[in-house]
Amino acid sequence: MSTPEPDEGFADFFRACLPVVTRTLTALTGDTRVVEDVAQDALVIARHRWHDISSYDKPEAWVLKVAIRLMRRRQQRHERETPLVVVPDVADQVHEVELVHSAVRKLSPRHREAVALHHLLGYSVSEIASVLVVGESTVRTHLSRGRDELRRILGGSDE
Structure with missing residues (x-):
């Protein structure tokens, strides 16, 4: 062989x-x-x-x-x-995905990483914990705070 x-x-x-x-x-x-x-x-x-x-x-x-x-x-x-x-302020021409990506980039680094891995790539909390080398509770905290911050940045949108 x-x-x-x-x-x-x-x-x-x-x-x-x-x-x-x-x-x-x-x-x-x-x-x-x-x-x-x-x-x-x-x-x-x-x-x-x-x-x-x-x-x-x-x-x-x-x-x-x-x-x-x-x-x-x-x-x-x-x-x-x-x-x-920073994405230019041309709201009529910017696609929704670009707005979300721009908002994600405004998050703190750890929140940004957790949100992108979970919501953009579909990684589970345990997979994110492994990738970022943190505990699952830390990932859940980053996701929660990141989503709260995204809602504020995007003007109250829940998406």
């Missing part, structure tokens, strides 16, 4: 995971220039550990965890140099 190639399945995983990671990071930051670099960096790290993470139930959650950490580090290094992108 021959042993499988260490990158077996990684190319397919890369093609499926890259859009998920870039959409998530874009929703969190709005900075598409940085997002692509960070997403690719996270996937390069995943490639080096593919033998281990390929057996995980949700290897994309591991990549998201890495990508979010890389993004945090990058933002900390460039904290005051690159502010978050």
